[in-house]
Amino acid sequence: MTIIAPSLLSANFLSLQEEIQRFDGVKDLWLHLDVMDGHFVPNLTFGQTVLKEIHRITTHKLDAHLMVTNPENYIEPFKSLNLYNFTFHWEASIHQDRLIQELKKHYPSVGISLNPATPIEVIPEYIFKQIDLILIMTVNPGFGGQSFISGCMDKITKLQALKEKHDLNFHIQVDGGVNQQNAKSLKHAGATNLVAGSYIFKEPNKNYAAQVSSLRE
Ligand code: DX5
Ligand code: ZN
Numbered sequence: 001m002t003i004i005a006p007s008l009l010s011a012n013f014l015s016l017q018e019e020i021q022r023f024d025g026v027k028d029l030w031l032h033l034d035v036m037d038g039h040f041v042p043n044l045t046f047g048q049t050v051l052k053e054i055h056r057i058t059t060h061k062l063d064a065h066l067m068v069t070n071p072e073n074y075i076e077p078f079k080s081l082n083l084y085n086f087t088f089h090w091e092a093s094i095h096q097d098r099l100i101q102e103l104k105k106h107y108p109s110v111g112i113s114l115n116p117a118t119p120i121e122v123i124p125e126y127i128f129k130q131i132d133l134i135l136i137m138t139v140n141p142g143f144g145g146q147s148f149i150s151g152c153m154d155k156i157t158k159l160q161a162l163k164e165k166h167d168l169n170f171h172i173q174v175d176g177g178v179n180q181q182n183a184k185s186l187k188h189a190g191a192t193n194l195v196a197g198s199y200i201f202k203e204p205n206k207n208y209a210a211q212v213s214s215l216r217e
Pocket of ligand 1: 007008009010032034065139140141142143144145146175176177178195196197198199
């Protein structure tokens with residue numbers, strides 16, 4: 001089953017608990033937490049102060065997407081958030097190998113994210129054996145509600161071919177402009193994990209579970 005990861009960036013922050021609990025009972029769902037530092041990306045969101053209680057009100061896996069410079073500085077403070085997955089941007093780190101080894105000590109799942117203009121070839125093949133997830137950004141990171149960049153499709157196809165060739169097991173997660181129109185072709189190309197922000201949260205009747213299902217059809 002494809003994992004659907006609603007991005008809380010598009011949720012109503014004045015009623016965050018209620019928003020999160022609209023996903024209660026939905027299977028194969030991760031909650032996607034977009035952490036931005038106003039430096040790696042031109043926007044600021046939330047950090048551990050806001051995120052620290054989330055694990056108390058949901059049983060869904062927490063999926064942190066760090067759009068920050070110096071992601072290594074977040075390993076320690078984020079340990080208390082009960083995260084399932086910790087994804088950092090390859091472009092934001094100089095010592096990626098060291099960072100991965102360190103993250104693996106503390107988080108069940110470790111992910112690497114690539115900006116739209118970063119080719120998958122920057123990641124050496126041996127790293128693919130060590131990580132749990134590759135996040136292909138299909139918008140330039142920083143904001144919800146942008147349009148899907150179709151030129152990124154090719155990277156998903158290439159990653160899927162690599163998985164098959166080397167019998168690898170990582171999730172291919174796609175983030176940015178995901179909706180019912182492109183979900184099918186993304187899954188067909190190899191995506192196993194779809195992040196969706198505005199498509200889910202801007203549904204006027206707030207029937208988020210139905211929006212999640214529609215991405216699986
Ligand atoms: C953008 C974030 C995304 C964003 C996606 O930088 O990483 O997770 O919330 O929002 P939509 O689905 O609206 O493009
Ligand atoms: Zn994200």
